[in-house]
Amino acid sequence: MPELSVVIVATDNEQRTVLQVLVDGTSVARTVHTCASFPVAAADPIVRRVQAASPDVMLVDIPADNPTPAQRAIELLHQELPDSAVFAIGSLTHPQVIVNAMRAGAREFIERPTTTTDLLEAFVRLTAAQRRVRQEGPRGKVFSLVNAKGGSGATTVAVNLALALHSAYGNTALVDLAPLGHAALHLNLKPLFTVADATRNLHRMDASLLESFMTRHGGGLQLLAGTNVPAAQEPTSAEFVRLFDMLATHYRYVVVDTSTRLDAATRLVANLSECVLLVAHTDVASLWSAARVQQYLGETGNRERVRLVLNRFRKVTGFSESDAEAAAGAKLLWRVPNQYFAASAAIDRGIPLMEHSHTEIARCFAGLAQELTRDDADVKRAAWSLFKTV
Ligand SMILES: Nc1ncnc2c1ncn2[C@@H]1O[C@H](COP(=O)(O)OP(=O)(O)O)[C@@H](O)[C@H]1O
Ligand SMILES: [Mg+2]
Numbered sequence: 019m020p021e022l023s024v025v026i027v028a029t030d031n032e033q034r035t036v037l038q039v040l041v042d043g044t045s046v047a048r049t050v051h052t053c054a055s056f057p058v059a060a061a062d063p064i065v066r067r068v069q070a071a072s073p074d075v076m077l078v079d080i081p082a083d084n085p086t087p088a089q090r091a092i093e094l095l096h097q098e099l100p101d102s103a104v105f106a107i108g109s110l111t112h113p114q115v116i117v118n119a120m121r122a123g124a125r126e127f128i129e130r131p132t133t134t135t136d137l138l139e140a141f142v143r144l145t146a147a148q149r150r151v152r153q154e155g156p157r158g159k160v161f162s163l164v165n166a167k168g169g170s171g172a173t174t175v176a177v178n179l180a181l182a183l184h185s186a187y188g189n190t191a192l193v194d195l196a197p198l199g200h201a202a203l204h205l206n207l208k209p210l211f212t213v214a215d216a217t218r219n220l221h222r223m224d225a226s227l228l229e230s231f232m233t234r235h236g237g238g239l240q241l242l243a244g245t246n247v248p249a250a251q252e253p254t255s256a257e258f259v260r261l262f263d264m265l266a267t268h269y270r271y272v273v274v275d276t277s278t279r280l281d282a283a284t285r286l287v288a289n290l291s292e293c294v295l296l297v298a299h300t301d302v303a304s305l306w307s308a309a310r311v312q313q314y315l316g317e318t319g320n321r322e323r324v325r326l327v328l329n330r331f332r333k334v335t336g337f338s339e340s341d342a343e344a345a346a347g348a349k350l351l352w353r354v355p356n357q358y359f360a361a362s363a364a365i366d367r368g369i370p371l372m373e374h375s376h377t378e379i380a381r382c383f384a385g386l387a388q389e390l391t392r393d394d395a396d397v398k399r400a401a402w403s404l405f406k407t408v
Contacts, residue, residue: 022047022141025068027091028079028107029055037077037107037132044138046145047075056091065098073102075144078124080108085115089122096123103144107132113282117289120259127259139221147267158189158266161390162274162291164284164315166298166308166346171329172196174361174371175297175354175383176275177204181372182380182387184239189270191232191240195287196277199244202233206368209233209243213261216242217253220260228264240269258283262290271391280314288315293390294324296348300334308346316347325351327386332356352386355379 024041026049028034038049051071056078057064068076076095080088085108092104105126106119116127126140161179165172176192184190194201195213202209211231219227232240242265253261265272274291276284288294294315298308312324326346328339331353343350357371357379364371371379 022074022145023050023071024048024075024077025051025053025071025073025102026077026079027053027056027068027088027095028077029081030079033079033107033130037079040132040134040137041077043134044141046138046141056087057094058087058090060094060098062094065094068095069099073099075141076102076104078104078106079130080106080115080119082109082112085112085118089115089118092119092124093122105137105140113286116259117286121289143263158269158272159292159391159394160262160266160272160274160287160290161293161295162276162284162287163295163297164276164280164288164311165278166296166304166311168278170297170299170304171327171354171361172277172295172297173200173204173275174365175295175327175329175386176273177201177370178372178380178383179295179386179390180239180271180273181235181237181370182383183271183273183391184237185372186384186387187270187391188238191242191265191269191272193242193265193272193274194244195279195283196244196275197279198248199246199275200277200365201241201275202243203368204365204370205235205239205241207233207235207241207243209241212243212245214245214253217257217261220257220264223260223264225268228268244275252281252283258286259290262287266290280311285315285317288323291323293351295327295351296324296346297327297329298346299330300328300332300337300342302345305342305345308348312347324348327352327354329354330356330358352382352389354382354386 024047026034026037034052041047041049053064078088078092096104103125104123105128106124107128107130108115110129119127128136128140163172163176180190180192192201216231232242234240274287296308298304315324326348339350372383374380
């Protein structure tokens with residue numbers, strides 16, 4: 019592994035010194051420059067000095083009492099030095115600070131107090147990812163599914179969308195984050211490992227370990243199975259971010275079923291998603307619930323990304339699609355026809371709807387996959403990153 023050059027940006031003198039000792043202690047990186055204040059504009063001499071140091075990594079310390087200037091500095095440095103990676107250092111107690119830092123362009127969020135091991139792991143991940151990007155191209159896209167209320171069809175849509183993406187483009191993973199995972203049942207799989215095993219082992223995760231936690235479906239779709247124990251121990255936000263970072267590095271498309279789960283993890287996954295598909299029915303209670311879920315997810319800046327999927331769609335006289343959009347507070351993305359017998363038989367037999375390829379409902383999911391990947395040729399060229407706002 020080549021030695022990485024690091025610039026440290028920290029307003030707190032002690033923290034700056036500590037970080038320098040830790041960086042140099044990793045023995046894979048060296049501090050080449052330190053800054054005692056945050057740059058505020060592109061023309062700021064601080065930016066020029068950082069550029070002159072041409073670092074591989076910029077460590078930006080986010081003070082707990084005033085995170086905004088640090089977040090702006092991350093955005094600015096990321097913009098002005100697009101080839102250098104920004105690692106944010108801060109407290110893990112405020113998920114919003116983590117999300118803002120990632121959105122501003124930070125590639126890692128490292129907990130304070132930081133250890134040499136934390137930094138070493140992050141440096142190793144960076145080098146490994148750079149190697150992979152050079153070999154395998156850009157990062158994958160995440161699509162997540164939430165339902166307006168239980169039974170709306172989130173799992174059905176997630177499973178069939180994942181199969182449709184896999185059959186069109188290959189290299190797709192389905193991640194089951196529902197409170198009780200049903201995706202394995204839909205696919206007639208008996209997983210040996212679940213998402214809990216993956217989050218427990220993040221500290222030593224690499225491509226082959228991640229693969230060993232996945233369960234392969236006949237056609238090649240990879241499932242990271244959900245929990246079969248309600249209320250199992252919840253991973254921290256940082257672990258989730260890291261898991262999805264890993265997944266997006268290894269798979270071209272990652273479909274996440276969160277079903278009825280409404281917590282920090284769902285919000286975080288929504289933040290990391292290209293599109294959040296909110297599955298509802300065309301009735302008052304369902305659309306009312308959809309609006310509440312939309313509001314909950316929208317609080318962390320996802321409003322535009324949450325799109326409505328009307329499952330078991332039926333035309334209601336006097337109630338248009340724009341009425342449904344207004345009631346749910348989200349733009350309509352797709353309609354899925356109402357085919358109760360086919361849908362329930364598919365689950366009972368573990369043979370998903372997508373496997374009956376010439377049916378209307380299979381074509382519907384294939385169409386949804388196409389709609390979601392419409393812009394992908396451009397995305398590929400732009401070397402899209404999971405944490406950038408688009
Ligand atoms: N397009 C559809 N038409 C008819 N019934 C459906 C359709 N999609 C799902 N269902 C039925 O709705 C039930 C709930 O679906 P599921 O995907 O488990 O919802 P959720 O994950 O939102 O709780 C299933 O038993 C399934 O048979
Ligand atoms: Mg479900």
